[in-house]
Amino acid sequence: MGKPAADESIGQCQSCHLRHEFSLEQARRPETCNACHIGPDHPQFEIYTESPHGIAYATGGDDWNWDAEPGTLTVTDFPAPTCATCHLSGFGGTATTHDVGERLTWFLFAPVSEQRPNWQENQRRMQSVCMECHNQNFVEDFYVAASAATEQVNAWVEESNDIIAPLIEQQLLTDAPFDEPIDFTYFELWHHWGRTAKFGVWMQGADYVQWHGAYEVLSDLAELREMVDERLAEAQAANAEAGESADAEGDVRDVSTVGG
Known part of the structure:
Protein backbone atom coordinates (compact mmCIF):
# COMPACT_ATOMS: atom_id res chain seq x y z
CA MET A 1 0.00 0.00 0.00
CA GLY A 2 1.55 3.29 -1.04
CA LYS A 3 4.74 4.04 -2.96
CA PRO A 4 8.08 2.27 -2.28
CA ALA A 5 10.12 3.80 0.54
CA ALA A 6 13.73 5.01 0.37
CA ASP A 7 14.95 1.65 1.71
CA GLU A 8 13.03 -0.08 -1.12
CA SER A 9 10.44 -1.53 1.24
CA ILE A 10 6.89 -1.27 -0.05
CA GLY A 11 3.98 0.07 1.94
CA GLN A 12 2.93 3.08 3.97
CA CYS A 13 0.84 2.32 7.02
CA GLN A 14 -0.60 5.85 7.09
CA SER A 15 -2.31 5.31 3.73
CA CYS A 16 -5.01 3.39 5.64
CA HIS A 17 -4.23 4.00 9.32
CA LEU A 18 -3.88 7.77 9.29
CA ARG A 19 -1.47 9.40 11.70
CA HIS A 20 -2.22 10.14 15.36
CA GLU A 21 -4.89 7.49 15.88
CA PHE A 22 -3.69 4.41 13.91
CA SER A 23 -7.30 3.28 14.00
CA LEU A 24 -8.63 -0.13 12.98
CA GLU A 25 -12.01 1.39 12.24
CA GLN A 26 -10.41 3.99 10.01
CA ALA A 27 -8.69 1.33 7.92
CA ARG A 28 -11.91 -0.66 7.65
CA ARG A 29 -14.14 2.24 6.59
CA PRO A 30 -14.53 2.66 2.79
CA GLU A 31 -14.25 6.44 3.06
CA THR A 32 -10.54 5.99 3.84
CA CYS A 33 -10.02 4.28 0.47
CA ASN A 34 -11.81 7.25 -1.09
CA ALA A 35 -8.59 9.28 -0.65
CA CYS A 36 -7.09 7.50 -3.70
CA HIS A 37 -9.65 5.21 -5.30
CA ILE A 38 -11.93 7.83 -6.83
CA GLY A 39 -12.27 9.64 -10.16
CA PRO A 40 -12.81 8.76 -13.81
CA ASP A 41 -9.92 6.31 -14.19
CA HIS A 42 -10.38 4.34 -10.95
CA PRO A 43 -13.82 5.10 -9.46
CA GLN A 44 -13.86 2.22 -6.98
CA ASN A 137 -22.70 -21.68 -7.25
CA PHE A 138 -23.42 -17.97 -6.90
CA VAL A 139 -19.74 -17.13 -6.52
CA GLU A 140 -18.56 -19.35 -9.38
CA ASP A 141 -21.25 -18.05 -11.74
CA PHE A 142 -20.31 -14.48 -10.85
CA TYR A 143 -16.65 -15.14 -11.67
CA VAL A 144 -17.54 -16.70 -15.03
CA ALA A 145 -19.72 -13.71 -15.99
CA ALA A 146 -17.23 -11.10 -14.75
CA SER A 147 -14.32 -12.75 -16.56
CA ALA A 148 -16.37 -12.84 -19.78
CA ALA A 149 -17.15 -9.13 -19.42
CA THR A 150 -13.46 -8.40 -18.84
CA GLU A 151 -12.60 -10.24 -22.05
CA GLN A 152 -15.21 -8.19 -23.91
CA VAL A 153 -13.65 -4.93 -22.76
CA ASN A 154 -10.26 -6.36 -23.79
CA ALA A 155 -11.67 -7.01 -27.26
CA TRP A 156 -12.89 -3.42 -27.59
CA VAL A 157 -9.52 -2.03 -26.54
CA GLU A 158 -7.73 -4.33 -28.99
CA GLU A 159 -10.14 -3.08 -31.68
CA SER A 160 -9.09 0.50 -30.88
CA ASN A 161 -5.46 -0.54 -31.32
CA ASP A 162 -6.31 -2.00 -34.74
CA ILE A 163 -8.19 1.17 -35.74
CA ILE A 164 -5.32 3.51 -34.95
CA ALA A 165 -2.58 1.18 -36.27
CA PRO A 166 -2.58 2.63 -39.85
CA LEU A 167 -1.84 6.11 -38.48
CA ILE A 168 1.10 4.75 -36.52
CA GLU A 169 2.38 2.73 -39.48
CA GLN A 170 2.15 5.72 -41.82
CA GLN A 171 3.59 8.12 -39.23
CA LEU A 172 0.49 10.30 -39.31
CA LEU A 173 0.59 11.02 -35.58
CA THR A 174 2.93 13.51 -33.96
CA ASP A 175 5.64 12.31 -31.59
CA ALA A 176 4.39 14.57 -28.77
CA PRO A 177 1.83 12.98 -26.42
CA PHE A 178 -1.60 14.56 -25.97
CA ASP A 179 -1.17 17.38 -28.48
CA GLU A 180 -4.18 16.55 -30.67
CA PRO A 181 -7.76 15.36 -30.00
CA ILE A 182 -7.24 11.82 -31.27
CA ASP A 183 -4.64 11.20 -28.52
CA PHE A 184 -7.19 11.95 -25.82
CA THR A 185 -9.94 9.82 -27.39
CA TYR A 186 -7.64 6.83 -27.83
CA PHE A 187 -6.29 7.16 -24.27
CA GLU A 188 -9.58 7.74 -22.47
CA LEU A 189 -11.19 4.78 -24.23
CA TRP A 190 -9.16 2.33 -22.14
CA HIS A 191 -7.78 4.47 -19.30
CA HIS A 192 -11.12 5.92 -18.21
CA TRP A 193 -14.03 3.96 -19.67
CA GLY A 194 -12.49 0.52 -20.19
CA ARG A 195 -11.12 0.45 -16.65
CA THR A 196 -14.39 1.76 -15.24
CA ALA A 197 -16.41 -0.94 -16.99
CA LYS A 198 -14.12 -3.67 -15.63
CA PHE A 199 -14.11 -2.29 -12.10
CA GLY A 200 -17.89 -1.92 -12.27
CA VAL A 201 -18.31 -5.55 -13.31
CA TRP A 202 -16.18 -6.95 -10.51
CA MET A 203 -17.65 -4.64 -7.85
CA GLN A 204 -21.30 -4.91 -8.96
CA GLY A 205 -21.84 -1.29 -9.96
CA ALA A 206 -24.21 -1.58 -12.90
CA ASP A 207 -24.24 2.11 -13.85
CA TYR A 208 -20.45 2.09 -14.12
CA VAL A 209 -20.46 -1.07 -16.22
CA GLN A 210 -22.94 0.40 -18.68
CA TRP A 211 -23.25 4.19 -18.90
CA HIS A 212 -19.90 5.22 -17.43
CA GLY A 213 -18.13 2.25 -19.01
CA ALA A 214 -19.29 0.23 -22.02
CA TYR A 215 -21.36 3.06 -23.53
CA GLU A 216 -18.41 5.45 -23.40
CA VAL A 217 -16.04 2.83 -24.83
CA LEU A 218 -18.35 2.24 -27.79
CA SER A 219 -18.85 5.97 -28.27
CA ASP A 220 -15.08 6.52 -28.35
CA LEU A 221 -14.64 3.61 -30.77
CA ALA A 222 -17.08 5.26 -33.19
CA GLU A 223 -15.35 8.62 -32.80
CA LEU A 224 -11.93 7.04 -33.22
CA ARG A 225 -12.95 5.33 -36.48
CA GLU A 226 -14.18 8.64 -37.85
CA MET A 227 -11.05 10.51 -36.78
CA VAL A 228 -8.76 7.88 -38.31
CA ASP A 229 -10.74 7.78 -41.56
CA GLU A 230 -10.50 11.57 -41.83
CA ARG A 231 -6.76 11.55 -41.16
CA LEU A 232 -6.17 8.81 -43.75
CA ALA A 233 -8.30 10.64 -46.31
CA GLU A 234 -6.37 13.87 -45.70
CA ALA A 235 -3.08 12.00 -46.13
CA GLN A 236 -4.28 10.35 -49.33
CA ALA A 237 -5.43 13.69 -50.74
CA ALA A 238 -2.11 15.31 -49.81
CA ASN A 239 -0.19 12.49 -51.48
CA ALA A 240 -2.32 12.77 -54.63
CA GLU A 241 -1.79 16.53 -54.73
CA ALA A 242 1.94 16.06 -54.29
CA GLY A 243 1.95 13.53 -57.11
CA GLU A 244 0.07 15.90 -59.44
CA SER A 245 2.51 18.71 -58.61
CA ALA A 246 5.44 16.44 -59.37
CA ASP A 247 3.88 15.42 -62.69
CA ALA A 248 3.23 19.05 -63.62
CA GLU A 249 6.81 20.00 -62.75
CA GLY A 250 8.05 17.16 -64.89
CA ASP A 251 5.94 18.35 -67.83
CA VAL A 252 7.40 21.85 -67.51
CA ARG A 253 10.92 20.44 -67.64
CA ASP A 254 10.03 18.41 -70.73
CA VAL A 255 8.68 21.49 -72.51
CA SER A 256 11.77 23.52 -71.58
CA THR A 257 14.00 20.79 -72.98
CA VAL A 258 12.12 20.68 -76.28
CA GLY A 259 12.25 24.46 -76.58
CA GLY A 260 16.02 24.42 -76.06
Missing part, protein backbone atom coordinates in the same frame (compact mmCIF):
# COMPACT_ATOMS: atom_id res chain seq x y z
CA PHE A 45 -15.38 4.30 -4.18
CA GLU A 46 -18.22 5.53 -6.38
CA ILE A 47 -18.85 1.99 -7.64
CA TYR A 48 -18.87 0.60 -4.10
CA THR A 49 -21.35 3.28 -3.02
CA GLU A 50 -23.92 2.17 -5.61
CA SER A 51 -23.27 -1.57 -5.19
CA PRO A 52 -25.40 -3.86 -2.98
CA HIS A 53 -22.48 -4.04 -0.54
CA GLY A 54 -22.20 -0.26 -0.40
CA ILE A 55 -25.94 0.15 0.12
CA ALA A 56 -25.81 -2.33 3.01
CA TYR A 57 -22.95 -0.33 4.53
CA ALA A 58 -24.76 3.00 4.09
CA THR A 59 -27.96 1.75 5.71
CA GLY A 60 -26.54 -0.45 8.47
CA GLY A 61 -22.82 0.15 8.85
CA ASP A 62 -23.06 2.27 11.99
CA ASP A 63 -24.06 -0.86 13.91
CA TRP A 64 -21.14 -3.02 12.73
CA ASN A 65 -18.30 -4.12 15.01
CA TRP A 66 -15.56 -1.81 13.74
CA ASP A 67 -13.13 -2.53 16.57
CA ALA A 68 -13.21 -6.34 16.37
CA GLU A 69 -9.85 -8.02 16.91
CA PRO A 70 -7.91 -8.45 13.63
CA GLY A 71 -8.18 -11.94 12.17
CA THR A 72 -11.44 -12.72 13.95
CA LEU A 73 -14.00 -11.01 11.70
CA THR A 74 -17.13 -12.90 10.71
CA VAL A 75 -20.48 -11.99 9.17
CA THR A 76 -21.70 -11.25 12.69
CA ASP A 77 -19.25 -8.32 12.83
CA PHE A 78 -19.68 -7.30 9.19
CA PRO A 79 -22.98 -8.44 7.59
CA ALA A 80 -21.68 -6.99 4.28
CA PRO A 81 -18.12 -6.21 3.19
CA THR A 82 -16.25 -2.96 2.97
CA CYS A 83 -13.19 -2.56 0.75
CA ALA A 84 -10.94 -3.89 3.52
CA THR A 85 -13.12 -6.96 4.11
CA CYS A 86 -12.60 -8.22 0.57
CA HIS A 87 -9.02 -7.10 0.01
CA LEU A 88 -7.22 -7.01 3.37
CA SER A 89 -9.03 -8.27 6.46
CA GLY A 90 -8.83 -11.69 7.99
CA PHE A 91 -12.41 -12.82 7.45
CA GLY A 92 -13.77 -16.25 8.26
CA GLY A 93 -11.13 -18.71 7.15
CA THR A 94 -9.10 -16.19 5.10
CA ALA A 95 -5.98 -14.74 6.71
CA THR A 96 -5.24 -11.02 7.05
CA THR A 97 -2.98 -9.48 4.39
CA HIS A 98 -1.58 -6.05 3.59
CA ASP A 99 -1.06 -6.97 -0.07
CA VAL A 100 -4.16 -5.65 -1.83
CA GLY A 101 -3.35 -7.73 -4.92
CA GLU A 102 -3.23 -11.04 -3.08
CA ARG A 103 -6.89 -11.89 -3.76
CA LEU A 104 -7.19 -10.45 -7.27
CA THR A 105 -7.54 -12.53 -10.45
CA TRP A 106 -6.93 -9.90 -13.16
CA PHE A 107 -4.74 -6.85 -13.77
CA LEU A 108 -7.82 -4.68 -14.29
CA PHE A 109 -5.87 -1.40 -14.51
CA ALA A 110 -4.07 -2.47 -17.73
CA PRO A 111 -5.32 -1.45 -21.20
CA VAL A 112 -5.77 -5.14 -22.05
CA SER A 113 -6.20 -7.09 -18.83
CA GLU A 114 -4.35 -10.33 -18.23
CA GLN A 115 -4.67 -12.77 -15.38
CA ARG A 116 -2.20 -12.24 -12.56
CA PRO A 117 0.60 -14.65 -11.68
CA ASN A 118 -0.80 -17.25 -9.25
CA TRP A 119 -4.30 -16.05 -10.14
CA GLN A 120 -5.83 -19.41 -9.23
CA GLU A 121 -4.63 -19.11 -5.62
CA ASN A 122 -5.63 -15.45 -5.51
CA GLN A 123 -9.07 -16.38 -6.74
CA ARG A 124 -9.38 -19.12 -4.14
CA ARG A 125 -8.62 -16.62 -1.37
CA MET A 126 -11.18 -14.09 -2.60
CA GLN A 127 -13.85 -16.69 -3.20
CA SER A 128 -13.31 -17.94 0.34
CA VAL A 129 -14.25 -14.44 1.54
CA CYS A 130 -17.27 -14.37 -0.78
CA MET A 131 -18.50 -17.73 0.47
CA GLU A 132 -18.74 -16.48 4.02
CA CYS A 133 -22.04 -15.00 2.75
CA HIS A 134 -22.77 -16.48 -0.70
CA ASN A 135 -23.04 -20.09 -1.84
CA GLN A 136 -20.48 -21.66 -4.16
Whole structure:
Protein backbone atom coordinates (compact mmCIF):
# COMPACT_ATOMS: atom_id res chain seq x y z
CA MET A 1 0.00 0.00 0.00
CA GLY A 2 1.55 3.29 -1.04
CA LYS A 3 4.74 4.04 -2.96
CA PRO A 4 8.08 2.27 -2.28
CA ALA A 5 10.12 3.80 0.54
CA ALA A 6 13.73 5.01 0.37
CA ASP A 7 14.95 1.65 1.71
CA GLU A 8 13.03 -0.08 -1.12
CA SER A 9 10.44 -1.53 1.24
CA ILE A 10 6.89 -1.27 -0.05
CA GLY A 11 3.98 0.07 1.94
CA GLN A 12 2.93 3.08 3.97
CA CYS A 13 0.84 2.32 7.02
CA GLN A 14 -0.60 5.85 7.09
CA SER A 15 -2.31 5.31 3.73
CA CYS A 16 -5.01 3.39 5.64
CA HIS A 17 -4.23 4.00 9.32
CA LEU A 18 -3.88 7.77 9.29
CA ARG A 19 -1.47 9.40 11.70
CA HIS A 20 -2.22 10.14 15.36
CA GLU A 21 -4.89 7.49 15.88
CA PHE A 22 -3.69 4.41 13.91
CA SER A 23 -7.30 3.28 14.00
CA LEU A 24 -8.63 -0.13 12.98
CA GLU A 25 -12.01 1.39 12.24
CA GLN A 26 -10.41 3.99 10.01
CA ALA A 27 -8.69 1.33 7.92
CA ARG A 28 -11.91 -0.66 7.65
CA ARG A 29 -14.14 2.24 6.59
CA PRO A 30 -14.53 2.66 2.79
CA GLU A 31 -14.25 6.44 3.06
CA THR A 32 -10.54 5.99 3.84
CA CYS A 33 -10.02 4.28 0.47
CA ASN A 34 -11.81 7.25 -1.09
CA ALA A 35 -8.59 9.28 -0.65
CA CYS A 36 -7.09 7.50 -3.70
CA HIS A 37 -9.65 5.21 -5.30
CA ILE A 38 -11.93 7.83 -6.83
CA GLY A 39 -12.27 9.64 -10.16
CA PRO A 40 -12.81 8.76 -13.81
CA ASP A 41 -9.92 6.31 -14.19
CA HIS A 42 -10.38 4.34 -10.95
CA PRO A 43 -13.82 5.10 -9.46
CA GLN A 44 -13.86 2.22 -6.98
CA PHE A 45 -15.38 4.30 -4.18
CA GLU A 46 -18.22 5.53 -6.38
CA ILE A 47 -18.85 1.99 -7.64
CA TYR A 48 -18.87 0.60 -4.10
CA THR A 49 -21.35 3.28 -3.02
CA GLU A 50 -23.92 2.17 -5.61
CA SER A 51 -23.27 -1.57 -5.19
CA PRO A 52 -25.40 -3.86 -2.98
CA HIS A 53 -22.48 -4.04 -0.54
CA GLY A 54 -22.20 -0.26 -0.40
CA ILE A 55 -25.94 0.15 0.12
CA ALA A 56 -25.81 -2.33 3.01
CA TYR A 57 -22.95 -0.33 4.53
CA ALA A 58 -24.76 3.00 4.09
CA THR A 59 -27.96 1.75 5.71
CA GLY A 60 -26.54 -0.45 8.47
CA GLY A 61 -22.82 0.15 8.85
CA ASP A 62 -23.06 2.27 11.99
CA ASP A 63 -24.06 -0.86 13.91
CA TRP A 64 -21.14 -3.02 12.73
CA ASN A 65 -18.30 -4.12 15.01
CA TRP A 66 -15.56 -1.81 13.74
CA ASP A 67 -13.13 -2.53 16.57
CA ALA A 68 -13.21 -6.34 16.37
CA GLU A 69 -9.85 -8.02 16.91
CA PRO A 70 -7.91 -8.45 13.63
CA GLY A 71 -8.18 -11.94 12.17
CA THR A 72 -11.44 -12.72 13.95
CA LEU A 73 -14.00 -11.01 11.70
CA THR A 74 -17.13 -12.90 10.71
CA VAL A 75 -20.48 -11.99 9.17
CA THR A 76 -21.70 -11.25 12.69
CA ASP A 77 -19.25 -8.32 12.83
CA PHE A 78 -19.68 -7.30 9.19
CA PRO A 79 -22.98 -8.44 7.59
CA ALA A 80 -21.68 -6.99 4.28
CA PRO A 81 -18.12 -6.21 3.19
CA THR A 82 -16.25 -2.96 2.97
CA CYS A 83 -13.19 -2.56 0.75
CA ALA A 84 -10.94 -3.89 3.52
CA THR A 85 -13.12 -6.96 4.11
CA CYS A 86 -12.60 -8.22 0.57
CA HIS A 87 -9.02 -7.10 0.01
CA LEU A 88 -7.22 -7.01 3.37
CA SER A 89 -9.03 -8.27 6.46
CA GLY A 90 -8.83 -11.69 7.99
CA PHE A 91 -12.41 -12.82 7.45
CA GLY A 92 -13.77 -16.25 8.26
CA GLY A 93 -11.13 -18.71 7.15
CA THR A 94 -9.10 -16.19 5.10
CA ALA A 95 -5.98 -14.74 6.71
CA THR A 96 -5.24 -11.02 7.05
CA THR A 97 -2.98 -9.48 4.39
CA HIS A 98 -1.58 -6.05 3.59
CA ASP A 99 -1.06 -6.97 -0.07
CA VAL A 100 -4.16 -5.65 -1.83
CA GLY A 101 -3.35 -7.73 -4.92
CA GLU A 102 -3.23 -11.04 -3.08
CA ARG A 103 -6.89 -11.89 -3.76
CA LEU A 104 -7.19 -10.45 -7.27
CA THR A 105 -7.54 -12.53 -10.45
CA TRP A 106 -6.93 -9.90 -13.16
CA PHE A 107 -4.74 -6.85 -13.77
CA LEU A 108 -7.82 -4.68 -14.29
CA PHE A 109 -5.87 -1.40 -14.51
CA ALA A 110 -4.07 -2.47 -17.73
CA PRO A 111 -5.32 -1.45 -21.20
CA VAL A 112 -5.77 -5.14 -22.05
CA SER A 113 -6.20 -7.09 -18.83
CA GLU A 114 -4.35 -10.33 -18.23
CA GLN A 115 -4.67 -12.77 -15.38
CA ARG A 116 -2.20 -12.24 -12.56
CA PRO A 117 0.60 -14.65 -11.68
CA ASN A 118 -0.80 -17.25 -9.25
CA TRP A 119 -4.30 -16.05 -10.14
CA GLN A 120 -5.83 -19.41 -9.23
CA GLU A 121 -4.63 -19.11 -5.62
CA ASN A 122 -5.63 -15.45 -5.51
CA GLN A 123 -9.07 -16.38 -6.74
CA ARG A 124 -9.38 -19.12 -4.14
CA ARG A 125 -8.62 -16.62 -1.37
CA MET A 126 -11.18 -14.09 -2.60
CA GLN A 127 -13.85 -16.69 -3.20
CA SER A 128 -13.31 -17.94 0.34
CA VAL A 129 -14.25 -14.44 1.54
CA CYS A 130 -17.27 -14.37 -0.78
CA MET A 131 -18.50 -17.73 0.47
CA GLU A 132 -18.74 -16.48 4.02
CA CYS A 133 -22.04 -15.00 2.75
CA HIS A 134 -22.77 -16.48 -0.70
CA ASN A 135 -23.04 -20.09 -1.84
CA GLN A 136 -20.48 -21.66 -4.16
CA ASN A 137 -22.70 -21.68 -7.25
CA PHE A 138 -23.42 -17.97 -6.90
CA VAL A 139 -19.74 -17.13 -6.52
CA GLU A 140 -18.56 -19.35 -9.38
CA ASP A 141 -21.25 -18.05 -11.74
CA PHE A 142 -20.31 -14.48 -10.85
CA TYR A 143 -16.65 -15.14 -11.67
CA VAL A 144 -17.54 -16.70 -15.03
CA ALA A 145 -19.72 -13.71 -15.99
CA ALA A 146 -17.23 -11.10 -14.75
CA SER A 147 -14.32 -12.75 -16.56
CA ALA A 148 -16.37 -12.84 -19.78
CA ALA A 149 -17.15 -9.13 -19.42
CA THR A 150 -13.46 -8.40 -18.84
CA GLU A 151 -12.60 -10.24 -22.05
CA GLN A 152 -15.21 -8.19 -23.91
CA VAL A 153 -13.65 -4.93 -22.76
CA ASN A 154 -10.26 -6.36 -23.79
CA ALA A 155 -11.67 -7.01 -27.26
CA TRP A 156 -12.89 -3.42 -27.59
CA VAL A 157 -9.52 -2.03 -26.54
CA GLU A 158 -7.73 -4.33 -28.99
CA GLU A 159 -10.14 -3.08 -31.68
CA SER A 160 -9.09 0.50 -30.88
CA ASN A 161 -5.46 -0.54 -31.32
CA ASP A 162 -6.31 -2.00 -34.74
CA ILE A 163 -8.19 1.17 -35.74
CA ILE A 164 -5.32 3.51 -34.95
CA ALA A 165 -2.58 1.18 -36.27
CA PRO A 166 -2.58 2.63 -39.85
CA LEU A 167 -1.84 6.11 -38.48
CA ILE A 168 1.10 4.75 -36.52
CA GLU A 169 2.38 2.73 -39.48
CA GLN A 170 2.15 5.72 -41.82
CA GLN A 171 3.59 8.12 -39.23
CA LEU A 172 0.49 10.30 -39.31
CA LEU A 173 0.59 11.02 -35.58
CA THR A 174 2.93 13.51 -33.96
CA ASP A 175 5.64 12.31 -31.59
CA ALA A 176 4.39 14.57 -28.77
CA PRO A 177 1.83 12.98 -26.42
CA PHE A 178 -1.60 14.56 -25.97
CA ASP A 179 -1.17 17.38 -28.48
CA GLU A 180 -4.18 16.55 -30.67
CA PRO A 181 -7.76 15.36 -30.00
CA ILE A 182 -7.24 11.82 -31.27
CA ASP A 183 -4.64 11.20 -28.52
CA PHE A 184 -7.19 11.95 -25.82
CA THR A 185 -9.94 9.82 -27.39
CA TYR A 186 -7.64 6.83 -27.83
CA PHE A 187 -6.29 7.16 -24.27
CA GLU A 188 -9.58 7.74 -22.47
CA LEU A 189 -11.19 4.78 -24.23
CA TRP A 190 -9.16 2.33 -22.14
CA HIS A 191 -7.78 4.47 -19.30
CA HIS A 192 -11.12 5.92 -18.21
CA TRP A 193 -14.03 3.96 -19.67
CA GLY A 194 -12.49 0.52 -20.19
CA ARG A 195 -11.12 0.45 -16.65
CA THR A 196 -14.39 1.76 -15.24
CA ALA A 197 -16.41 -0.94 -16.99
CA LYS A 198 -14.12 -3.67 -15.63
CA PHE A 199 -14.11 -2.29 -12.10
CA GLY A 200 -17.89 -1.92 -12.27
CA VAL A 201 -18.31 -5.55 -13.31
CA TRP A 202 -16.18 -6.95 -10.51
CA MET A 203 -17.65 -4.64 -7.85
CA GLN A 204 -21.30 -4.91 -8.96
CA GLY A 205 -21.84 -1.29 -9.96
CA ALA A 206 -24.21 -1.58 -12.90
CA ASP A 207 -24.24 2.11 -13.85
CA TYR A 208 -20.45 2.09 -14.12
CA VAL A 209 -20.46 -1.07 -16.22
CA GLN A 210 -22.94 0.40 -18.68
CA TRP A 211 -23.25 4.19 -18.90
CA HIS A 212 -19.90 5.22 -17.43
CA GLY A 213 -18.13 2.25 -19.01
CA ALA A 214 -19.29 0.23 -22.02
CA TYR A 215 -21.36 3.06 -23.53
CA GLU A 216 -18.41 5.45 -23.40
CA VAL A 217 -16.04 2.83 -24.83
CA LEU A 218 -18.35 2.24 -27.79
CA SER A 219 -18.85 5.97 -28.27
CA ASP A 220 -15.08 6.52 -28.35
CA LEU A 221 -14.64 3.61 -30.77
CA ALA A 222 -17.08 5.26 -33.19
CA GLU A 223 -15.35 8.62 -32.80
CA LEU A 224 -11.93 7.04 -33.22
CA ARG A 225 -12.95 5.33 -36.48
CA GLU A 226 -14.18 8.64 -37.85
CA MET A 227 -11.05 10.51 -36.78
CA VAL A 228 -8.76 7.88 -38.31
CA ASP A 229 -10.74 7.78 -41.56
CA GLU A 230 -10.50 11.57 -41.83
CA ARG A 231 -6.76 11.55 -41.16
CA LEU A 232 -6.17 8.81 -43.75
CA ALA A 233 -8.30 10.64 -46.31
CA GLU A 234 -6.37 13.87 -45.70
CA ALA A 235 -3.08 12.00 -46.13
CA GLN A 236 -4.28 10.35 -49.33
CA ALA A 237 -5.43 13.69 -50.74
CA ALA A 238 -2.11 15.31 -49.81
CA ASN A 239 -0.19 12.49 -51.48
CA ALA A 240 -2.32 12.77 -54.63
CA GLU A 241 -1.79 16.53 -54.73
CA ALA A 242 1.94 16.06 -54.29
CA GLY A 243 1.95 13.53 -57.11
CA GLU A 244 0.07 15.90 -59.44
CA SER A 245 2.51 18.71 -58.61
CA ALA A 246 5.44 16.44 -59.37
CA ASP A 247 3.88 15.42 -62.69
CA ALA A 248 3.23 19.05 -63.62
CA GLU A 249 6.81 20.00 -62.75
CA GLY A 250 8.05 17.16 -64.89
CA ASP A 251 5.94 18.35 -67.83
CA VAL A 252 7.40 21.85 -67.51
CA ARG A 253 10.92 20.44 -67.64
CA ASP A 254 10.03 18.41 -70.73
CA VAL A 255 8.68 21.49 -72.51
CA SER A 256 11.77 23.52 -71.58
CA THR A 257 14.00 20.79 -72.98
CA VAL A 258 12.12 20.68 -76.28
CA GLY A 259 12.25 24.46 -76.58
CA GLY A 260 16.02 24.42 -76.06
